Amino acid sequence: MTGTKHAEIVVIGAGPGGYAAAFRASDLGKQVLLIDKDPTLGGVCLNRGCIPSKALLHISKVMDETKSLAKMGVTYGEPKIDLEAIRAHKDKIVSQLSGGITQMAKVRNVETIQGSATFKSNLELNIETENGHVSVSFDKCIIATGSTAAMIPGVPADHSSVLTSRTALDLVDIPERLLVIGGGIIGLELGQVYAALGSQVSVVEFLPNLLPGTDPDLVKPLQRKLKKQFESILLSSKVTSVEPNDDGTLTVTIENDKGATTKVYNKVLVAVGRKPNSNLLNLDSTDIEMDERGFINVDVYRRTSVKNIFAIGDIAGNPMLAHKATHEGKVAAEVASGHSAVFDVRAIPSVVFTDPEVAWAGLTEIVAKENGISYEKGEFPWAASGKAIAMGANQGKTKILFDPESKQVLGVGIVGPGAGDMISEGMLAIEMGADADDIGLTVHPHPTLGETFAAAAEAFSGTITDLYNPKNKGH
Numbered sequence: 254m255t256g257t258k259h260a261e262i263v264v265i266g267a268g269p270g271g272y273a274a275a276f277r278a279s280d281l282g283k284q285v286l287l288i289d290k291d292p293t294l295g296g297v298c299l300n301r302g303c304i305p306s307k308a309l310l311h312i313s314k315v316m317d318e319t320k321s322l323a324k325m326g327v328t329y330g331e332p333k334i335d336l337e338a339i340r341a342h343k344d345k346i347v348s349q350l351s352g353g354i355t356q357m358a359k360v361r362n363v364e365t366i367q368g369s370a371t372f373k374s375n376l377e378l379n380i381e382t383e384n385g386h387v388s389v390s391f392d393k394c395i396i397a398t399g400s401t402a403a404m405i406p407g408v409p410a411d412h413s414s415v416l417t418s419r420t421a422l423d424l425v426d427i428p429e430r431l432l433v434i435g436g437g438i439i440g441l442e443l444g445q446v447y448a449a450l451g452s453q454v455s456v457v458e459f460l461p462n463l464l465p466g467t468d469p470d471l472v473k474p475l476q477r478k479l480k481k482q483f484e485s486i487l488l489s490s491k492v493t494s495v496e497p498n499d500d501g502t503l504t505v506t507i508e509n510d511k512g513a514t515t516k517v518y519n520k521v522l523v524a525v526g527r528k529p530n531s532n533l534l535n536l537d538s539t540d541i542e543m544d545e546r547g548f549i550n551v552d553v554y555r556r557t558s559v560k561n562i563f564a565i566g567d568i569a570g571n572p573m574l575a576h577k578a579t580h581e582g583k584v585a586a587e588v589a590s591g592h593s594a595v596f597d598v599r600a601i602p603s604v605v606f607t608d609p610e611v612a613w614a615g616l617t618e619i620v621a622k623e624n625g626i627s628y629e630k631g632e633f634p635w636a637a638s639g640k641a642i643a644m645g646a647n648q649g650k651t652k653i654l655f656d657p658e659s660k661q662v663l664g665v666g667i668v669g670p671g672a673g674d675m676i677s678e679g680m681l682a683i684e685m686g687a688d689a690d691d692i693g694l695t696v697h698p699h700p701t702l703g704e705t706f707a708a709a710a711e712a713f714s715g716t717i718t719d720l721y722n723p724k725n726k727g728h
């Protein structure tokens with residue numbers, strides 16, 4: 254395929270941001286060209302991230318739940334693991350979803366091209382395809398090319414025993430001993446998957462806490478569980494060398510204030526963050542401006558410094574989350590199609606899909622304390638929830654941070670099974686400017702985990718009956 258093309262709107266990258274942008278622009282009547290270097294649409298999230306990891310996390314969660322049934326009087330035998338069948342199950346989910354996106358592109362008449370796009374100017378792209386170059390001129394362009402796993406200097410990135418989230422999800426084998434470098438979201442999610450499938454997992458985190466930046470009371474129940482599932486959790490520690498051995502194992506040296514230790518691992522998973530893919534686009538041939546970390550600068554319309562070019566998702570800054578990309582993609586598509594839209598959200602929720610799940614949105618206690626923001630808190634321990642006790646989830650917690658003056662919700666934090674689903678009610682409360690009475694006086698079904706959200710608001714208002722609360726007196 255060689256030649257030239259023109260598109261009213263060209264979208265580079267078919268992840269959750271890019272395909273949402275392409276489909277929205279097409280629905281608004283624009284002629285859209287969607288380019289991705291991968292043969293399947295859906296980007297990292299669908300093909301090598303959110304979706305395959307959730308397929309595996311579901312398996313590890315159910316395996317753990319069946320074990321916990323022993324306390325409830327039901328005992329199963331040891332699980333038999335058929336790695337090939339697990340891989341096939343995961344791949345089937347991915348292909349079902351990416352097939353759906355391909356289908357939706359077709360019915361919308363969104364043209365797709367498989368190839369690597371680079372800029373030639375503020376108005377033109379070159380696409381390198383398997384069969385040659387295509388030159389594409391455009392009226393508007395939306396960049397949605399995402400991010401790549403960051404590596405640590407000195408770690409042999411191309412060694413087959415050094416995994417990133419991408420290769421870890423291929424599930425080539427179950428290493429006997431796995432070291433996870435980075436106690437963030439990916440490290441803990443994938444660490445839990447490999448631990449359930451039989452690896453002895455250790456995690457090394459540079460900072461003093463797992464999931465740094467997350468309120469410690471939300472991390473505590475997860476950390477308690479991980480202590481039982483993992484061989485070791487090394488905090489305030491850094492990996493100073495990873496040396497390959499002839500048998501394919503890796504000798505790793507880890508340093509902390511107690512000194513240096515050297516151990517051999519079958520595999521190492523590097524999960525120390527991600528970096529934007531801005532270096533792959535030949536942005537020098539445009540007037541697009543970036544910050545010092547390589548994120549493309551954008552305004553509230555997601556326009557770059559070149560007003561006919563937009564950028565969305567991971568490449569346009571933190572947080573690097575699929576749902577932020579999708580939201581931005583729709584805004585960019587609407588503005589590029591001549592409609593009025595703006596990226597104006599009060600919060601973006603975060604979810605760690607471990608077991609238990611950890612989710613938060615809006616103001617956190619860490620940020621409030623760091624910035625002297627005053628807040629009051631309503632909190633409901635799941636140890637007082639009938640549903641949570643019945644599920645063996647009494648370690649969970651729901652908390653809401655309120656504005657002391659207006660009593661409106663500033664932030665929500667939840668830990669426990671299903672926290673990722675429950676946080677949406679918190680998001681709605683934040684976006685709608687709900688106050689404690691709006692939540693507490695909304696009838697929530699019993700017995701559910703969802704009612705802990707209303708209970709947290711009632712604990713704040715002093716109207717709760719499911720806990721003894723001295724604050725209740727006179728309310």
Ligand code: NAD
Nearest residue numbers: 435436437438439440457458459524525526527573604605
């Ligand atoms: P992260 O930022 O969540 O965690 C990286 C961790 O590595 C941090 O705790 C950091 O302190 C630590 N670290 C950095 N350098 C280190 C070193 N040399 N030694 C030891 N520890 C080190 O990043 P991630 O887990 O790699 O995830 C990448 C991105 O992908 C994040 O932006 C995340 O939001 C996103 N993501 C989200 C989800 C989800 O929403 N559930 C899932 C996966 C990934």
